[in-house]
Amino acid sequence: MVIPAPRLVPVADTDPSPKRVTILGSTGSVGRNTVDLIGRAPDRFVVEAITGNRNVALLAEQARSLRARVAVVADPALYGELRDALAGSDVLAAAGPEAVAEAAARPAEWVMAAIVGAAGLKPTLGAIRRGAVVALANKECLVCAGDLMVAEVRAHHGTLLPVDSEHSAIFQVFEFERAESVERVVLTASGGPFRTWTKARMAQATPEQAVAHPNWSMGAKISVDSATMMNKGLETIEAYHLFPIEKHQLDVVVHPQSVVHSMVAYADGSVLAQMGTPDMRTPIAFTLAWPRRMAAPVERLDLVRVGSLTFETPDENRFPALRLARAALAAGGSAPAVLNAANEIAVAAFLDRAIGFLDIAAVVEDALAQVPARSLVDLAAVHDADAEGRRAAQAAVRRMTAKKT
Numbered sequence: 001m002v003i004p005a006p007r008l009v010p011v012a013d014t015d016p017s018p019k020r021v022t023i024l025g026s027t028g029s030v031g032r033n034t035v036d037l038i039g040r041a042p043d044r045f046v047v048e049a050i051t052g053n054r055n056v057a058l059l060a061e062q063a064r065s066l067r068a069r070v071a072v073v074a075d076p077a078l079y080g081e082l083r084d085a086l087a088g089s090d091v092l093a094a095a096g097p098e099a100v101a102e103a104a105a106r107p108a109e110w111v112m113a114a115i116v117g118a119a120g121l122k123p124t125l126g127a128i129r130r131g132a133v134v135a136l137a138n139k140e141c142l143v144c145a146g147d148l149m150v151a152e153v154r155a156h157h158g159t160l161l162p163v164d165s166e167h168s169a170i171f172q173v174f175e176f177e178r179a180e181s182v183e184r185v186v187l188t189a190s191g192g193p194f195r196t197w198t199k200a201r202m203a204q205a206t207p208e209q210a211v212a213h214p215n216w217s218m219g220a221k222i223s224v225d226s227a228t229m230m231n232k233g234l235e236t237i238e239a240y241h242l243f244p245i246e247k248h249q250l251d252v253v254v255h256p257q258s259v260v261h262s263m264v265a266y267a268d269g270s271v272l273a274q275m276g277t278p279d280m281r282t283p284i285a286f287t288l289a290w291p292r293r294m295a296a297p298v299e300r301l302d303l304v305r306v307g308s309l310t311f312e313t314p315d316e317n318r319f320p321a322l323r324l325a326r327a328a329l330a331a332g333g334s335a336p337a338v339l340n341a342a343n344e345i346a347v348a349a350f351l352d353r354a355i356g357f358l359d360i361a362a363v364v365e366d367a368l369a370q371v372p373a374r375s376l377v378d379l380a381a382v383h384d385a386d387a388e389g390r391r392a393a394q395a396a397v398r399r400m401t402a403k404k405t
Contacts, residue, residue, distance in 0.1 A: 025114035060085035146241030168283035233325020341389030342367035
């Protein structure tokens with residue numbers, strides 16, 4: 001078997017001087033945790049820019065506390081509100097998608113890419129093309145355009161550092177210099193709030209129940225993805241692009257305690273795992289300080305108190321989203337982008353109570369069947385696949401809602 005060259009070849013930054021940083025998506029869950037860590041170590045970081053979607057009050061508060069040079073709100077209609085909220089400070093205000101992309105292009109050595117969904121693709125690519133160290137929390141970038149993104153990283157000598165706890169765990173125990181000795185990469189899944197529910201019960205699940213994750217505090221969209229296990233499917237695709245492995249070497253196990261964040265199995269029978277309490281500040285701190293480590297105010301792991309660690313095989317009958325994601329990865333080309341776009345539409349429809357919980361996977365499966373997989377030659381092709389996936393998913397949602405009325 002021929003192992004391909006590493007898809008992610010990190011170049012370590014060993015400069016001890018304060019690091020200039022930008023946070024894309026500072027008002028979301030990962031963004032807020034990043035702000036918390038940077039705020040605790042003001043002598044180690046200089047904040048160039050922060051961006052948020054629509055939460056102007058929090059964005060302005062963060063910009064003032066971090067003494068950011070620029071704050072950008074993605075919704076251009078909110079520019080006046082942001083400008084007024086920053087009045088009397090030295091923070092420059094800007095608004096709109098282009099301003100978000102310009103924020104990513106500003107001279108920061110380290111960029112947190114935490115914008116949710118396909119909207120994060122363009123600004124993340126902008127940071128990569130500067131050769132910045134990009135802490136990647138937006139898994140959709142690699143799902144939709146993995147081959148293109150990795151090619152851009154190589155062309156511009158950038159570095160991707162995974163922020164998802166699973167990929168951070170793999171990154172910490174993966175022997176890049178001896179990738180040929182890796183047999184399997186095993187991503188762990190909590191199983192979400194419906195791990196033990198029947199399909200009949202899940203059919204009646206409400207958005208409030210779906211976002212109530214038993215272990216992690218996350219945004220609504222990713223919490224629903226965790227409940228359907230689509231999140232693990234997207235992470236499987238993400239792992240394929242991040243690490244020098246073949247598709248068949250990727251496994252998933254359900255681990256309800258969320259203590260083992262993922263594992264790498266080697267040819268000699270060794271299995272290396274990274275463990276910790278479920279707190280996103282640990283993987284974020286790892287990227288902020290990399291290649292060193294920094295203190296993080298997280299609860300320390302006490303294995304005696306945890307008592308036992310259990311593992312289960314995923315049930316793809318009750319959670320078909322994982323099967324769909326694997327099929328999209330196998331199909332390649334535009335299929336993962338269609339999968340991601342359809343899932344975003346379906347999750348939004350579920351949160352709006354237009355469709356039921358089980359309909360999410362059904363919408364995605366319908367979209368994948370309607371849109372044939374094509375090769376992705378450039379970013380325009382990615383956007384086309386995204387648009388096709390959204391149209392197909394919206395049509396499926398309309399058909400479902402029409403049946404209910």
